[in-house]
Amino acid sequence: MKTDILFQDALEELLLSNNLKMGDLAEKTGIAPSRLYSYKRGEDIPSFENATKIAEVFGCSFDYLFGLTDENKKENYKISSTPTKRFQELIAKSGLTRYKISKLTGISEAKLSSWYTGRKIPTLSSLYILAKGLSCSLDYLAGRDKI
DSSP states (O other): OOSSHHHHHHHHHHHHHTOOOHHHHHHHHHHHHHOOOOOOOSSOOOOOOHHHHHHHHOOOOHHHHTSSSOOOOOOOOEOOOOHHHHHHHHHHHOOOOOHHHHHOOOOOOHHHHHHHSSOOOHHHHHHHHHHHTTTTOOHHHHTTEEE
């Protein structure tokens, strides 16, 4: 699945700046090398679980990993909420309706409603679209907080 997400660029930069090879990253994360190479080629983006493992190895934010910021600060994160709770908080704080968010992001109201009620959990691709469209942190939406 090709996307405009710049994960592969951040991954390449992190590997180079940390003098790691894909085999090293596979060993540290437990992610199959073939899967890592599909990320590096931009053919796929990682699951929430795999993105968390990669971010932990490099001590970076999802915002950096997915190209929402160029700033890469070494920081540690913990998961302290769920995407459903964070999406509910975002709607409450912003005052936006699901209709308005749908118009801003192109995500259907039905999908937004299923996330809001917790019937479904958004993928990282969907959280990326929300974060980009609403100018908020992907880490926040994913339920990740700095330690």
